[in-house]
Amino acid sequence: xxxxxxxxLIVNGTEVSRLVAPRTxxxxxxxxxxxxxxxxxxxxxxxxxxxxxxxxxEAVHACLVFAVQAVGSxxxxxxxxxxxxxxxxxxxxFHVRNAxxxxxxxxxxxxxxxxLLERVDEVPSREEIRDALSGNYCRCTGxxxxxxxxxxxxxxxxxxxxxxxxxxxxEGVQP
Amino acid sequence: MPRPNAKRLLAGRGRxxxxxxxxxxxxxxxxxxxxxxxxxxxxxxDAARAAPGVRLVATGADLARICTPWVxxxxxxxxxxxxxxxxxxxxxxxxAGQAVVAVVADTRxxxxxxxxxxxxxxxxxxxxxxxxxxxxxxxAKVSAVLPDNMCFRAGLDNGNVDELFxxxxxxxxxxxxxxxxxxxxxxxxxxxxxxxxxxxxxTVHHATQTPYQFQDLYSRxxxxxxxxxxxxxxxxxxxxxxxxxxxxxxMAVVGxxxxxxxxxxxxADRTEAFVSDIHARDHxxxxxxxxxxDGTLLAFQVEDETAIGAFSTYxxxxxxxxxxxxxLIGAPYRLKGYQADLKVLFQNKVQxxxxxxxxxxxxxxxxxxxxxxxxxxxxxxxxxxxxxxLIPDDAYPCTSATGYQFERLSHEACLSKLKAxxxxxxxxxxxxxxxxxxxxxxxxxxxxxxxxxxSPAFYGVGxxxxxxxxxxxxxxxxxxxxxxxxxxxxxxxxxEAIIGQIxxxxxxxxxxxxxVITGDTEVTPHGGATWACRGAGIGGETALxxxxxxxxxxxxxxxxILQANGEDLDLRxxxxxxxxxxQPRISLAExxxxxxxxxxxxxxxxxxxxxxxxxxxPQGYPFAFTNGIHGSHVEVDVETGLVKIxxxxxxxxxxxxxxxxxxxxxxxxxxxxxxxxxxFEECRYDEAGQLTNGSLADYLVPMSCEMxxxxxxxxxxxxxxxxxxxxxCGEAGTAAASAxxxxxxNDALSPFGAAISQIPMTPARLLKALGTI
Numbered sequence: 002x003x004x005x006x007x008x009x010l011i012v013n014g015t016e017v018s019r020l021v022a023p024r025t026x027x028x029x030x031x032x033x034x035x036x037x038x039x040x041x042x043x044x045x046x047x048x049x050x051x052x053x054x055x056x057x058x059e060a061v062h063a064c065l066v067f068a069v070q071a072v073g074s075x076x077x078x079x080x081x082x083x084x085x086x087x088x089x090x091x092x093x094x095f096h097v098r099n100a101x102x103x104x105x106x107x108x109x110x111x112x113x114x115x116x117l118l119e120r121v122d123e124v125p126s127r128e129e130i131r132d133a134l135s136g137n138y139c140r141c142t143g144x145x146x147x148x149x150x151x152x153x154x155x156x157x158x159x160x161x162x163x164x165x166x167x168x169x170x171x172e173g174v175q176p
Numbered sequence: 177m178p179r180p181n182a183k184r185l186l187a188g189r190g191r192x193x194x195x196x197x198x199x200x201x202x203x204x205x206x207x208x209x210x211x212x213x214x215x216x217x218x219x220x221x222d223a224a225r226a227a228p229g230v231r232l233v234a235t236g237a238d239l240a241r242i243c244t245p246w247v248x249x250x251x252x253x254x255x256x257x258x259x260x261x262x263x264x265x266x267x268x269x270x271x272a273g274q275a276v277v278a279v280v281a282d283t284r285x286x287x288x289x290x291x292x293x294x295x296x297x298x299x300x301x302x303x304x305x306x307x308x309x310x311x312x313x314x315x316a317k318v319s320a321v322l323p324d325n326m327c328f329r330a331g332l333d334n335g336n337v338d339e340l341f342x343x344x345x346x347x348x349x350x351x352x353x354x355x356x357x358x359x360x361x362x363x364x365x366x367x368x369x370x371x372x373x374x375x376x377x378x379t380v381h382h383a384t385q386t387p388y389q390f391q392d393l394y395s396r397x398x399x400x401x402x403x404x405x406x407x408x409x410x411x412x413x414x415x416x417x418x419x420x421x422x423x424x425x426x427m428a429v430v431g432x433x434x435x436x437x438x439x440x441x442x443x444a445d446r447t448e449a450f451v452s453d454i455h456a457r458d459h460x461x462x463x464x465x466x467x468x469x470d471g472t473l474l475a476f477q478v479e480d481e482t483a484i485g486a487f488s489t490y491x492x493x494x495x496x497x498x499x500x501x502x503x504l505i506g507a508p509y510r511l512k513g514y515q516a517d518l519k520v521l522f523q524n525k526v527q528x529x530x531x532x533x534x535x536x537x538x539x540x541x542x543x544x545x546x547x548x549x550x551x552x553x554x555x556x557x558x559x560x561x562x563x564x565x566l567i568p569d570d571a572y573p574c575t576s577a578t579g580y581q582f583e584r585l586s587h588e589a590c591l592s593k594l595k596a597x598x599x600x601x602x603x604x605x606x607x608x609x610x611x612x613x614x615x616x617x618x619x620x621x622x623x624x625x626x627x628x629x630x631s632p633a634f635y636g637v638g639x640x641x642x643x644x645x646x647x648x649x650x651x652x653x654x655x656x657x658x659x660x661x662x663x664x665x666x667x668x669x670x671x672e673a674i675i676g677q678i679x680x681x682x683x684x685x686x687x688x689x690x691x692v693i694t695g696d697t698e699v700t701p702h703g704g705a706t707w708a709c710r711g712a713g714i715g716g717e718t719a720l721x722x723x724x725x726x727x728x729x730x731x732x733x734x735x736x737i738l739q740a741n742g743e744d745l746d747l748r749x750x751x752x753x754x755x756x757x758x759q760p761r762i763s764l765a766e767x768x769x770x771x772x773x774x775x776x777x778x779x780x781x782x783x784x785x786x787x788x789x790x791x792x793x794p795q796g797y798p799f800a801f802t803n804g805i806h807g808s809h810v811e812v813d814v815e816t817g818l819v820k821i822x823x824x825x826x827x828x829x830x831x832x833x834x835x836x837x838x839x840x841x842x843x844x845x846x847x848x849x850x851x852x853x854x855x856f857e858e859c860r861y862d863e864a865g866q867l868t869n870g871s872l873a874d875y876l877v878p879m880s881c882e883m884x885x886x887x888x889x890x891x892x893x894x895x896x897x898x899x900x901x902x903x904x905c906g907e908a909g910t911a912a913a914s915a916x917x918x919x920x921x922n923d924a925l926s927p928f929g930a931a932i933s934q935i936p937m938t939p940a941r942l943l944k945a946l947g948t949i
Binding site for chain 1: 178179182184185186187188189190191194195197285359360362363364411412414415416445446594667668669670707831837838841844846847848849871873877879880881883885886909927947
């Protein structure tokens, strides 16, 4: 085992410094050192997407990044995105559409959806949303509700339309 | 009505066992057997014990001293046998990946480091790795303490099958193979055992569906009084039947905590999950059907062999699936004759056991494929042959050829709804047009019957301490809000939402004023919790009756306060009102304030109860059967063997629907698990019994881009056994999805004279069926 090394980075807008073992993944650092347990680990090999976080504006697998690699970067977890209201529309759309069951994949889904909506300027098609979510494993929902929810949020963001709940109700989805 | 707990999960504020850290908590890692079958000669753990942060290294013998063994049999399965099990093996390991030695250290990483220093000397023994080897006379045995590899054998025969086959115009048959797959819950299994020696009290935070069952098991096997064992199941990251079995590591972790007097956590990593979570299915079925000249189904004859691994799971056993396969085959149809033979066999692999829709997908695929073959033989359309043979909607109550008692099902209504939902004639026209262009689409349908609301006839009669009843305690708080403690548990399916809804409706308070609490044996009443689709049907009825009881108490008390007759009052939206005209009389909060703080103002002898408890177990039919039918539309690329699932359709009848949003998501999620089994998911072993695809990079799970949109429609036939009328729906999606897909793929292959009868239908298997490879 190698001696701990100091790391400093900005997590959810706050600078944090800790001593960590070099083998500590960013996911474990967030979960155990910072107690930000919204970032989940489902496979620890970048296949399931439960650990996705925003790193300097890009969605990355926190299980494939070592904490020491994140030194100096800006990390945003689901907690940070939620608290600053960046994903309020997605959260509302997921809630109304019941686009989650056990909720374990949900933080990763929200990060992927947020990253998608940040980079497009028109409402993506269902195929494009399914494609964007293709690295996020959900065992509970069947994905369709998630695609519906992302579509609804995209309509709000890209078209400045109705709030997602209203948009969904317009489409006949009863909360 | 969206779920009240969803906002928390959407904010990253879920609290799963994997997230929980307790003061002075230690972490366990396990050294696992590298062989499918091996004698443990010696364990040298000196280096591991000396490694940094290590607090304990324990072997099978260490835990055997404090834990009594368990045997996975049920009394009502006559002749069933299984070897005794312990947390860790003492002398022989029986599958590759079985935990052999436990290491407890300050962190999981340190425990893993030390685990690598444990030296175990194994002698490899002959391994039984397939169904044929398991039945070889004089061949290798999985257990030295049993006479052979037969766990359980059962048969069904209603007497006249030979005659019906002899007189049939046609006989259709098939040999079916169903691969092993597994639950792959996104949150792997996780447990924290916390034994406090000062009070001789055990608290277990456990990602489980069935906390009460584990309270009983930890109490009995570790000799701790039940009242001193508390099992807490907080947020659970997926379960699907995976998280209600006894796992060796979980029992070990309880023992490790007892030995150390400190909290010990174990969260399986994904590789550990693949080699130690229960697997499911693994059946080989030979089946044939006798068919009349006009397409009437006369009789079925079935042989099912299923390989369950090295032990039968405890306490539910690994024989339930095979038993349900032979009882569910043919269930939607009128049959004159039925004969079945079931063999449940041990082999040197991890245990198989109950996973979502136990036995249903196998029974459904066999049945529905035979029905399609019969249709082909008699020149009938798949809808027409089913219309001819499904049990008619006016034939109930009736008993199936295999002995199931059906209260009332709706196959005919579902069949006609599916035809409309699929726009069947248009799909057939599209298929013909596409075929002309060399594009091969297929349409398949599959009817199903799903077992829900199980009575004590399921496990209780077999001697298992698994509750068929559920309990609810409803309390009015001093502010006039409602706390509902209920034994059914939440894993994301929406239990808390529907229980809140039912209480709101039947008590007469807004749902926002109700707090539903689940998953803590110290707080909630005892009950069966979540398995076999019983949450809405049994848990919901429990909540309904408790709500009515509490409403009676509130109105009686309000009557005393108002000097009115309680029967003339009603509780609506949190207000006591005149029943006749809805005029508000007194708020619930005011009734509560008087009851709790000013009982001195009430007449002497007033019974100021604002808490009601109710327990309920099914007493009518042994099961409430749900039914329905699936349709699958696929496109097979005959060059590559790849299948694109174009659309999936479901019509289901789960009785009274409490919350359509939750029902539809349950069905969709279930369909996707069924489609995973049909096309992707398989635990593959080599000849030596090694799992060769134990990671999410090698084991394919359905992802969003491969899954279709799923259209759902409903028929509602409430059960008359309960006031609520709800049946289960959680397994309806999984039960028939793979069968419909199998029929759809075979329909697409039909121009080539090719057919497939094995799932998953991988590209290689499809190309083999096509004769390409």
